[in-house]
Amino acid sequence: MRYYVWDTDVAKLLGAYATEAEALSLVRTLVAHYGDDYAEDLSVGVERDEGEAGEPLSGADLIARADAALIAEDTARSRADGEDSSAAIAVLREHRAAGVTPTAASGTSGQGRGTKMTTSLASGHVEAPDRRRSS
Amino acid sequence: MSRPAIRSFYRAAKKYPPTDRDYLTPQERRGDPPEHLTPEQRRSWTALSAYDTEEGVRRQHRLLRPPGLGKHVVRYDIPEGSGITWEQTIAPGHFDLRGDPEELKHYLTDFRAAL
Numbered sequence: 001m002r003y004y005v006w007d008t009d010v011a012k013l014l015g016a017y018a019t020e021a022e023a024l025s026l027v028r029t030l031v032a033h034y035g036d037d038y039a040e041d042l043s044v045g046v047e048r049d050e051g052e053a054g055e056p057l058s059g060a061d062l063i064a065r066a067d068a069a070l071i072a073e074d075t076a077r078s079r080a081d082g083e084d085s086s087a088a089i090a091v092l093r094e095h096r097a098a099g100v101t102p103t104a105a106s107g108t109s110g111q112g113r114g115t116k117m118t119t120s121l122a123s124g125h126v127e128a129p130d131r132r133r134s135s
Numbered sequence: 136m137s138r139p140a141i142r143s144f145y146r147a148a149k150k151y152p153p154t155d156r157d158y159l160t161p162q163e164r165r166g167d168p169p170e171h172l173t174p175e176q177r178r179s180w181t182a183l184s185a186y187d188t189e190e191g192v193r194r195q196h197r198l199l200r201p202p203g204l205g206k207h208v209v210r211y212d213i214p215e216g217s218g219i220t221w222e223q224t225i226a227p228g229h230f231d232l233r234g235d236p237e238e239l240k241h242y243l244t245d246f247r248a249a250l
């Protein structure tokens with residue numbers, strides 16, 4: 001499996017990764033720096049080992065997936081550490097508001113409010129916290 | 136006297152011939168990259184993407200299928216030693232091109248294919 005991050009507006013390949021988490025980390029870095037609107041020009045495509053293409057993500061779907069992946073990582077780490085907190089989503093939003101690049105290794109861990117977010121980009125299906133832009 | 140070797144690269148373009156907009160790098164379009172990017176990513180931010188085969192562009196299009204990506208494959212035949220430089224980066228077959236866009240336009244061939 002290989003994940004590719006593109007800026008489709010300037011047709012520039014920005015990264016190629018073995019894991020979705022790495023690709024989404026780059027997306028979060030870029031969106032944190034340039035704002036959510038940049039996601040409209042970002043696209044993450046996946047190529048399966050047999051060469052078949054998965055469903056690419058961009059725009060609000062991509063942001064939702066990136067956020068969901070971060071919270072899922074955070075939740076998993078929290079469980080592994082035996083912690084009991086519920087502020088992951090709030091911390092993520094606070095980070096965004098402050099322009100801080102959120103990573104799975106930073107911030108408060110939590111249970112993600114029980115949000116279902118276990119599907120992957122490779123499956124072409126996303127369920128994530130509803131933080132889509134209203135504009 | 137021998138001719139300089141020619142290296143061919145392929146890119147997606149929104150129009151044919153490509154407009155000035157097709158020659159924008161992320162740096163020119165967005166400004167400085169985030170500090171969190173790796174040195175390699177920051178370096179690549181100032182370049183144009185290209186492939187060493189037409190199939191590379193088609194593969195890119197197949198993976199992304201975005202409405203905004205160009206519908207044309209165009210080819211540049213770039214002489215070695217010109218003002219345009221290239222560097223293999225990020226993925227096999229993918230290259231970062233750098234140099235004066237006006238010079239790069241001179242190396243556009245009449246080749247084009249639809250995606």
